[in-house]
Amino acid sequence: MISILENRPALKQEVDKIAEVAGYLWTNGWAERNGGNITVNITDLVDDDIRNMPAISQRYTIGEKLPHLKGTYFFCKGTGKRMRDLARHPMDNGSIIRILDDCESYVIIADNPVMPTSELPSHLLVHDRQIETHSGYKATLHTHPIELVAMSHNRAFLKKDVLTNILWSMIPETKAFCPLGLGIVPYELPGSVKLAQSTLHELEDYDVVMWEKHGVFAKGKDIMDAFDQVDVLSKSAKIYIDARAMGFEPEGMSNEQMKEMSRAFHLPK
Numbered sequence: 350m351i352s353i354l355e356n357r358p359a360l361k362q363e364v365d366k367i368a369e370v371a372g373y374l375w376t377n378g379w380a381e382r383n384g385g386n387i388t389v390n391i392t393d394l395v396d397d398d399i400r401n402m403p404a405i406s407q408r409y410t411i412g413e414k415l416p417h418l419k420g421t422y423f424f425c426k427g428t429g430k431r432m433r434d435l436a437r438h439p440m441d442n443g444s445i446i447r448i449l450d451d452c453e454s455y456v457i458i459a460d461n462p463v464m465p466t467s468e469l470p471s472h473l474l475v476h477d478r479q480i481e482t483h484s485g486y487k488a489t490l491h492t493h494p495i496e497l498v499a500m501s502h503n504r505a506f507l508k509k510d511v512l513t514n515i516l517w518s519m520i521p522e523t524k525a526f527c528p529l530g531l532g533i534v535p536y537e538l539p540g541s542v543k544l545a546q547s548t549l550h551e552l553e554d555y556d557v558v559m560w561e562k563h564g565v566f567a568k569g570k571d572i573m574d575a576f577d578q579v580d581v582l583s584k585s586a587k588i589y590i591d592a593r594a595m596g597f598e599p600e601g602m603s604n605e606q607m608k609e610m611s612r613a614f615h616l617p618k
Contacts, residue, residue: 352440352459352460353399353402353440353445353458353459353460354440354460357394357396359394360391360394360395363389363391363394363424363571364424364439364440365439366571366572366573367387367389367424367435367439367443367572368435368436368437368439369436369573370387370490370572370573370576371387371426371432371433371435371436371439372432372433372436373576373580374432374492374576375431375432375433375436377494377583378495379492379493379494379495379564379583380431380432380433380492380493381493382431383428383429383430383431383432384432384492384493384564385426385432385490385491385492385493385564386425386426386466386468386472386489386490386491387424387425387426387435387443387488387489387490387491387572388423388424388425388426388465388466388469388472388473388476388488388489389423389424389487389488389489389571389572390421390422390423390476390479390480390487390488391422391423391424391445391487392420392421392422393487395422399422399458399459402458402459403458404447404456404457404458405456405457405458405459405461405462406456406457406462407456408449408454408455408456409454409455409456409464410453410454411448411453411454411455411469411470411473412453412470413453413470413474414451414452414453415448415452415453415473415474415476415477416452416477417452417477417478417480417481418448418452418473418476418477418480419448419449419450419452420447420448420450421447421448421476421480422445422446422447422448422458423445423446423448423465423473423476424439424443424444424445425443425444425445425446425465425466425469425472426442426443426465426466427442427443427444427463427464427465427466428463428464428465428466428467430442430443430463440459440460440461441460441461441463442463443463443465444457444459444460444461444462444463444464444465445457445458445459445460446458446465448473467540468491468539468540470545471540471544471545471548472489472491474545474546474549475489475548475549475552475566475568476489478549478552479568485570486556486568486569486570487569487570487571488568488569488570488571488572488574488575489566489567489568489575490565490566490567490568490569490572490575490576490579491564491565491566491567492564492565492579493563493564493565494564494565494579494582494583494586495583496583496586496587496589496590497531497559497564497565497579497582497583497586498562498563498564499586499590500512500586500589500590501533501559501560501561501562501563502562507533507535507561508533509533510530512531512533512559513530513531514530514607515585515589515601516530516531516582516585516586516589517530517585517602517607518601518602518603518607519584519585519586519588519589519599519601519602520584520585520588521602521610522581522584523581523582523584523585524607524610524611524614524616525610525614525616526577526578526581527556527557527578527581527582528611528614528616528617529554529555529556529557529617530555530557531555531557531558531559531565531582532551532552532554532555532557532558532559533551533558533559533561534547534548534551534558534559534560534561535547535561536560536561536562536563537560539560539563544560548560548566552566552568556568556569556575556578557578557579557582565579565582567579
């Protein structure tokens, strides 16, 4: 069978980028077993031949109407698939789907009829909003960064922007490369509609959202952008936890030093 990536270098490059990030998630210990999800809007990379491809699956219902996704295409990690396998064989552990004209169902078109993640409706809800607002964000990532999840077990850190300011203060690059900080979503059942709606609300103000005691959800211009923001936040969490393990509360950058960073790098906060 010829892969959809054959003779499509731009699309292959995007899928290779997804595979690269999947490898980073596994290597960092953020993607145990089949943990985590990736969904990327690849509509801009789709040609007429792909648009005319027949479905290789039955029609599946999304669960809600998403009017801005009509005729869009996504690469999705497969349900039950491992990130370490996605890194090596992306088209065997993920699939490309087409959102149908009713805006509430989809079909798989390539390469194999691998069912997308069970959290697909949540991811698509976010993508629908990005298209509606012309944000330019095309990738969503859910993963389980160890130190960030650990910090979410401290109730004091879950008040608005408390964790953001701690993480920003650990190392200057964190504020520079994750300038909107970290939104907080109190614990909700994984995969629930309430979790999806709460995440969408927080993503109005943040690019990365912490799901209490669970993991993070990030949006980005591409999958590497989403990963990079989680990565810098995770580095700051490690610095904080290492300092505490050495027996002291880290001093962190002062408010004035962080304001200076904002001015120097023209940051929004």
